[in-house]
Amino acid sequence: MNIAQEKQAVRHQWQGHVTEEMTQSYHNEGYLLLEGFASRAECEALMAQTKKLVDGFDADEHKVVFSAAGQSHAASDYFMKSASDISFFLEKDAVDEAGNLVKDKQVAVNKIGHALHDLDPVFDEFSHQKKMADLAYAIGFKEPRLLQSMVICKQPHIGGEVTGHQDSTFLYTEPQTCVGFWLALEDATTENGCMWGAPAGHEAPLKSRFVRAQAGQNGQAEMVMEQLSDEDLPPCDVALPAPQGTLILLHGRFPHLSPPNHSAKSRYAYALHMIDGLADYAAENWLQRKEGMPLKGFS
Numbered sequence: 001m002n003i004a005q006e007k008q009a010v011r012h013q014w015q016g017h018v019t020e021e022m023t024q025s026y027h028n029e030g031y032l033l034l035e036g037f038a039s040r041a042e043c044e045a046l047m048a049q050t051k052k053l054v055d056g057f058d059a060d061e062h063k064v065v066f067s068a069a070g071q072s073h074a075a076s077d078y079f080m081k082s083a084s085d086i087s088f089f090l091e092k093d094a095v096d097e098a099g100n101l102v103k104d105k106q107v108a109v110n111k112i113g114h115a116l117h118d119l120d121p122v123f124d125e126f127s128h129q130k131k132m133a134d135l136a137y138a139i140g141f142k143e144p145r146l147l148q149s150m151v152i153c154k155q156p157h158i159g160g161e162v163t164g165h166q167d168s169t170f171l172y173t174e175p176q177t178c179v180g181f182w183l184a185l186e187d188a189t190t191e192n193g194c195m196w197g198a199p200a201g202h203e204a205p206l207k208s209r210f211v212r213a214q215a216g217q218n219g220q221a222e223m224v225m226e227q228l229s230d231e232d233l234p235p236c237d238v239a240l241p242a243p244q245g246t247l248i249l250l251h252g253r254f255p256h257l258s259p260p261n262h263s264a265k266s267r268y269a270y271a272l273h274m275i276d277g278l279a280d281y282a283a284e285n286w287l288q289r290k291e292g293m294p295l296k297g298f299s
């Protein structure tokens with residue numbers, strides 16, 4: 001085996017059912033890449049619905065820039081409320097210093113979240129379908145609960161980076177049960193900012209937790225990063241290019257990132273995160289659903 005081959009992602013072809021080889025691969029590597037999981041028609045329907053949602057978004061009213069590199073959004077009430085609604089976050093290079101949009105809103109949105117899977121009929125149908133349930137149960141969920149959903153846009157030229165992280169940092173349960181279901185709505189390549197990861201990196205401990213701190217003087221909840229381990233995360237040195245329709249499962253401790261998109265092609269993805277209803281969901285997590293909006297599973 002040569003070194004170049006060692007650095008290739010393990011890829012599987014979805015044939016309509018989960019195999020033993022797939023679940024083994026997920027548990028060994030901390031991720032599972034399934035080409036052909038969603039059809040072109042499914043991806044196009046989710047893309048069309050995304051465009052419709054952005055059409056209905058009043059960009060002048062909500063000028064919230066999403067910053068993955070820092071946590072400047074963390075104190076934002078808008079961000080906290082997005083746990084239970086469909087909110088829009090802008091690319092930082094899509095607004096000027098006064099916060100005014102300098103791009104058409106269709107190419108200015110960084111991400112949309114975080115309750116699409118419950119509130120939007122098209123995302124709801126995709127998220128709650130049988131093949132998603134089959135995967136969830138096959139990798140070990142007992143009572144899968146759909147917690148958070150996002151469309152991540154990675155706009156041409158200005159698509160922001162997502163810095164290296166483990167998802168359980170943000171969506172912590174005890175025991176840790178968070179899993180990301182990430183779907184390429186368009187081809188994701190090394191040119192337009194596909195994901196990169198650290199195979200078997202989920203065996204490392206959870207590095208940090210993003211926790212609600214004591215409310216500040218203004219009464220607003222503030223989020224802080226709490227270190228849990230001094231160990232460096234293994235490097236995310238394996239690219240996970242994903243043709244349209246590819247689903248990548250991401251273990252909650254699997255380190256991953258995506259670089260900025262400087263290319264002329266967008267890279268839309270739909271990311272849904274699940275936890276197990278049997279685990280304790282941390283009251284310190286940023287994402288707290290409003291009353292009367294319990295998490296759903298598959299029925």
Ligand SMILES: O=C(O)CCC(=O)C(=O)O
Nearest residue numbers: 152162180182258269271
């Ligand atoms: O889509 C991306 O670039 C990053 C997604 C991600 O980090 C996640 O879904 O956990």
